[in-house]
Amino acid sequence: MRSLPLRRSLLALAALTALSTQAATLRVANQGDALSMDPHSLNESLQISVVSNVYESLVTRGRDYKLAPSLATSWKQTSPTVWRFELRKGVTFHDGTPFTADDVIFSYERAAGDGSDMKSYVGQIKEIRKINSHTLDFETKAPFPILPELFTGWMMMSKKWCEDNQATKPVDRRKGIENAASFRANGTGPYRLRERQPGVRTSFVRHGSHWAKAEGNVDEVIFTPIGNDGTRIAALLSGEVDVMDPIPVQDVERVKSNPNLKVLQGPELRVIFLGMDQKRDELQFSNIKGKNPFKDVRVRRAFYQAIDIETIKSRVMRGAAVPIAQMFPPEVRGFAPDLTQRLPYDPEASKKLLAEAGYPQGFEVKMNCPNDRYVNDAEICQAVAANLARVGVKINLEAETKGTYFPKILRRDTSFYMLGWTASTVDAHNVLYPIMSTPGDGGRGQFNLGAYSNARIDELTAAVGSETDDKKRNAMIREVVKIHQDEVAHLPLHQQALLWGLKKNIEVVQWPDNIMPWKFIQVK
Amino acid sequence: MQQTLKRWLDSDISHSLRSSPTTMVAALIALVCVFCSLFAGWVAPTNPFDLATLELKDARLPPAWLEGGTRQYLLGTDDQGRDILSALIYGARISLVVGLASVLLSVLIGVALGLLAGFKGGWIDVLLMRLCDVMLSFPAILVALLVAGVGRALFPQSNETLAFGVLIVSITLTGWVQYARTVRGSTLVERNKEYVQAARVIGVPALRIMRRHVLPNVLGPVLVLATIQVATAIITEATLSFLGVGAPPTSPSLGTLIRVGNDYLFSGEWWITVFPGLMLVLIALSVNLLGDWLRDVLNPRLR
Numbered sequence: 001m002r003s004l005p006l007r008r009s010l011l012a013l014a015a016l017t018a019l020s021t022q023a024a025t026l027r028v029a030n031q032g033d034a035l036s037m038d039p040h041s042l043n044e045s046l047q048i049s050v051v052s053n054v055y056e057s058l059v060t061r062g063r064d065y066k067l068a069p070s071l072a073t074s075w076k077q078t079s080p081t082v083w084r085f086e087l088r089k090g091v092t093f094h095d096g097t098p099f100t101a102d103d104v105i106f107s108y109e110r111a112a113g114d115g116s117d118m119k120s121y122v123g124q125i126k127e128i129r130k131i132n133s134h135t136l137d138f139e140t141k142a143p144f145p146i147l148p149e150l151f152t153g154w155m156m157m158s159k160k161w162c163e164d165n166q167a168t169k170p171v172d173r174r175k176g177i178e179n180a181a182s183f184r185a186n187g188t189g190p191y192r193l194r195e196r197q198p199g200v201r202t203s204f205v206r207h208g209s210h211w212a213k214a215e216g217n218v219d220e221v222i223f224t225p226i227g228n229d230g231t232r233i234a235a236l237l238s239g240e241v242d243v244m245d246p247i248p249v250q251d252v253e254r255v256k257s258n259p260n261l262k263v264l265q266g267p268e269l270r271v272i273f274l275g276m277d278q279k280r281d282e283l284q285f286s287n288i289k290g291k292n293p294f295k296d297v298r299v300r301r302a303f304y305q306a307i308d309i310e311t312i313k314s315r316v317m318r319g320a321a322v323p324i325a326q327m328f329p330p331e332v333r334g335f336a337p338d339l340t341q342r343l344p345y346d347p348e349a350s351k352k353l354l355a356e357a358g359y360p361q362g363f364e365v366k367m368n369c370p371n372d373r374y375v376n377d378a379e380i381c382q383a384v385a386a387n388l389a390r391v392g393v394k395i396n397l398e399a400e401t402k403g404t405y406f407p408k409i410l411r412r413d414t415s416f417y418m419l420g421w422t423a424s425t426v427d428a429h430n431v432l433y434p435i436m437s438t439p440g441d442g443g444r445g446q447f448n449l450g451a452y453s454n455a456r457i458d459e460l461t462a463a464v465g466s467e468t469d470d471k472k473r474n475a476m477i478r479e480v481v482k483i484h485q486d487e488v489a490h491l492p493l494h495q496q497a498l499l500w501g502l503k504k505n506i507e508v509v510q511w512p513d514n515i516m517p518w519k520f521i522q523v524k
Numbered sequence: 525m526q527q528t529l530k531r532w533l534d535s536d537i538s539h540s541l542r543s544s545p546t547t548m549v550a551a552l553i554a555l556v557c558v559f560c561s562l563f564a565g566w567v568a569p570t571n572p573f574d575l576a577t578l579e580l581k582d583a584r585l586p587p588a589w590l591e592g593g594t595r596q597y598l599l600g601t602d603d604q605g606r607d608i609l610s611a612l613i614y615g616a617r618i619s620l621v622v623g624l625a626s627v628l629l630s631v632l633i634g635v636a637l638g639l640l641a642g643f644k645g646g647w648i649d650v651l652l653m654r655l656c657d658v659m660l661s662f663p664a665i666l667v668a669l670l671v672a673g674v675g676r677a678l679f680p681q682s683n684e685t686l687a688f689g690v691l692i693v694s695i696t697l698t699g700w701v702q703y704a705r706t707v708r709g710s711t712l713v714e715r716n717k718e719y720v721q722a723a724r725v726i727g728v729p730a731l732r733i734m735r736r737h738v739l740p741n742v743l744g745p746v747l748v749l750a751t752i753q754v755a756t757a758i759i760t761e762a763t764l765s766f767l768g769v770g771a772p773p774t775s776p777s778l779g780t781l782i783r784v785g786n787d788y789l790f791s792g793e794w795w796i797t798v799f800p801g802l803m804l805v806l807i808a809l810s811v812n813l814l815g816d817w818l819r820d821v822l823n824p825r826l827r
Contacts, residue, residue, distance in 0.1 A: 230786045248790075399768075
């Protein structure tokens, strides 16, 4: 039937195709899924990477990773402990409600309250004073010169939406608490959540009335988790996805040799390390009863020296990692350039240390490990288990998907675990405070899952937070690093490399924290 | 001794075995597998489960006949430097042990419940058979996944032995239904036969009738079913391990090896996944062929 309406719709279709050469759909794949859409629920890079396209923070970073205004247009220190932030006017959430100071105060309470994983980003705040609907004063507990950096990790939610949807508390995976913010989202960001199928596919569309002029041309984003390395690389090679992260290290060459694809490689701020329970008096998941071997620095040192990091680098990581002696990489402010020597790999010394500590036959302990979070995470854990077997330590390895892994270790239900940490403020304080300090209020030590504790480090960390003189500050950070190294509080392994695989016609901005801002992406 | 051997060689079973080369080959493969599994410690060049012997520097070496391969590792090594040949032998042992153990358990449970249901009838029968229907309405792998998951959550202190226990239980839970239904069917036929009536009349207790008189007469189909189910159980085990809820990565079964190797297919290290895959096919195929043959031999109508 050749009717007029049909021709019309054909014409319309032609017009649409013409348009879509500019407006593009981007298909993104990752090895795992964002565990929820809640921006305060889990401080994990992938979840932040996805969610930060929907929600925004007061301060953000530009293409060059330098601080840039976002929901706040300007900020200044009015006294050493008071900061005034001017909010952007005319910003609306995706549902049309205007963004005001009340939403900021609400988001503070939510991020600082029960169940939040983002306490360390707002833990410095003592009080927020609302000056008017678009001006706020933040008072910090002590002078804290890098507050704007810290605020890049704290995203804003709508008070009204959260109250209407019974989502005033964050989704807490540790306790298995889900709410509307898990599956739906209402942010101010450049993309709107369209459809969420956990673990399968999540799609986003551009938020037409976003406050900023669009820099990229991606109108629709389809995010698909593909856990299996082989399947993920196949999806990229066959053109089923446009951007994929991470490329399995064994397939980097293959992607490079493909004329339609390119590899975007760079140093990531993330350091992969192992942690040990140093709090409990009796080690869990072990054959040692009545005491905790990890409380003994000799045992921790023995573990450290048993790990053959160079072979892990060459065989497991195929060179895409830099072994490291500190808990943060050289790119992070405060890195101590003279403390870069790892304890030497020495199984004999390790055995001796174990014998001295009273475990000549070694012992048995369970190791928890993710298998879809970091590059070759489970393989690294297996290699470590094999290394430790040589000094007599029997590891019962439990490698599992991050959906069950993170809730477990964040509950501190582990004796020996793997974690990767990115100093998202690019400042050492973001490692000292959540990872090295004694667990306490305001997100302090929130990711120090083995509860290592040293009073001097706590004291220095507080001082580092308020110190403005770079020289003094670096000296204090250096002292923390030194103590932390001497006491082998954690076992740093390596700095991971960023490995993104994408089509040649796509231009992206690769930030060193492995966050992927879709708003910059150009599809040609 | 000679007498028994002669009688065995003259028997129907032996005749039909010798007249079917396929079955001979299958039996041979199965025998070799069983032998290797029993004496894995002596047959395998290394012990792949002993983490202390793994040499990470030798990871992902190709098979001996390819460039870069060494005689030390005939079929190459996996991503942790584990000798694939040894891993195959030990992996086959896990497959066989898990397969046989779960089938044995399923047979015990299934036959007992089937006999009970068929012989007693009434509400017991209704209850048990509806339970079977419910079990059958779930895909086996789903139930196994569920049990394996719950099992792990229930026993956080778990070690490797327990992991295999959970594996066996989860496969058993889905396997027993087949036997229960088969045995119930045969029992329904048998219980109305004259010898059972006669036993009843002279006052033999029900339990004894079931055990001494009915059971031997319903076991034939169970034997055939069990053989074939061994293959199914082996594949279920491999699937569970492939999905990551089965054997732990530090003591890999065939399924675990296939999963690990899958990641290296695109980068050209095919041997990590192909050899365990072949091994799995060989074991499952030979057991299945044996099962088919057994069915033909034991079925009087096909003679």
